[in-house]
Amino acid sequence: MISEILHYEFMRNALLAVILAGIACGVMGVYIVVKRISFISGGIAHASFGGIGLGYLLNINPFWTIIPFSILSALIVGVISKRTRIPEDTAIGIIWALGMSLGVICIALTPGYVPDLFSYIFGNILTVTSTDLWMMLILDILIIKVVFLFYKEFLTLSFDDEFALVKGMPAFKLYLLLLVLVALTVVVLLRVVGIILVIALLTIPAVISKKLARNLKRMMGIAILLSIIFGITGLAFSYYLNLASGATIVMVSICGFLIVYWYKRDK
Amino acid sequence: MKEVISLKNVWVSFNRVNVLEEINLSVGEQEFLGIIGPNGGGKTTLLKVILGLVKPDRGEVLVCGKSPEEGRKYIGYVPQYPLFDRDFPITVEEVVLMGTWKQNKYFHSYDKEDQRKVQEVLEKVEMEGFKDEQIGRLSGGQQQRIFIARALISDPSILLLDEPLSSIDTRLQTGFYELLTKLKKKSTIILVTHDLTALSIYVDKIACLNKNLFYHDSKEIKPKDLEATYRCPIDLIAHGIPHRVLKKH
16 A cells, blocks of 8 residues: 555655655754744744745746745844844734735736645645755755754753853854744745644644653654654545645644643643 | 952943942952842842843943953853743753853864763752753752852853852752852852842852942941842841851941
């Protein structure tokens, strides 16, 4: 049965996409959960819709426009929330809406039919191409490399950012770097669950693994594993029940979350 | 005596309300200064000014003759209530290792020497058995000792302690002061507290802070300073010798 499924190239690609997405969201999800920036991440994800629209308008692969666009929105949210008197949630709301409305305007201005638009919004893992996979792989390597290099600094920043400052760490720059990595993770996850549901994969596996792990590295490992398990299970359900893949993966993750919280409720 | 911390005419305000007014302070090498004052009197703010985390509106702050941002590297800081998530997956060892971070240590991982130092400082604060515990599982007092260890691991020449004894029980308080006496041979120490009884024979000088700083080059608190600080008459409970903080009166 499994060999039958793997016979199709789109299924093989889908499985690879689940694994690559699981790595990125397992690693970055941990920072998003412990540093409590899930809504910043949601904001960055939605703002990157502007990049999708821009890609359609310029008639190039939206990947090329999403990356700079999501990085830019990450930097803007970071700067506004830390360096102005505008509260963080307000900054998130504004950038969120700004990106989305730019996207809508760009798409309205794009002549003719806009293909695949829904797969960016809700994700469609079955349409992942090998170009997408290469892109995801490169971004994964980049994310892991940077996290590996700045592991100590990110740990201190997430645990006690005042102490990071006292030790003379460039806390603000590190925070911006972390947000940029979140933006890249959003790009990796886009094809799997779409911008609307990205926040689920960024938070659920990591928040479950927080219940199970005693240190950050182990938490990342568990989160990666959980994301991949949820991804494959969701994919199987969506295949047999003929449901939207992104939404099914998210539903499976939420079930996993509820089960673990039920068992660990006393802790 | 070499001056390591110097504040000249420092004013700090938040939202146009003055928190510190006209602060002048000079602390020399290997001095142990206790600062007392009511809650909200600006004690934590004063420490943050020295650390460069709070910028004064006016005045000059020097740490080892440098700006606070540069002088920070000589300082070990123990915050009052470190704000962290009690469920944060991090072990005691990892928290203490944070204290070893230096600018030139980017891209280095912690080595054997760092781990040995962790063991050493954990012994100093009597927490050597807790290296692999998750920090959120420890009691408040134990956590505070871990944060003291985190500050000590970098061998700071200046130690800033913000209410370090608030959740440490009495038995350990004495041990803690003895530890500070040992540290005093190498470091300058500023200890901030709202609790008069926490100050004992170990400090060299005492200052009172409530927006203004009343500071004398001695260990005696003048009752009029205390009254000015707490804005009400204070009943002084003076210990006998050698715990006397007040002159006979």
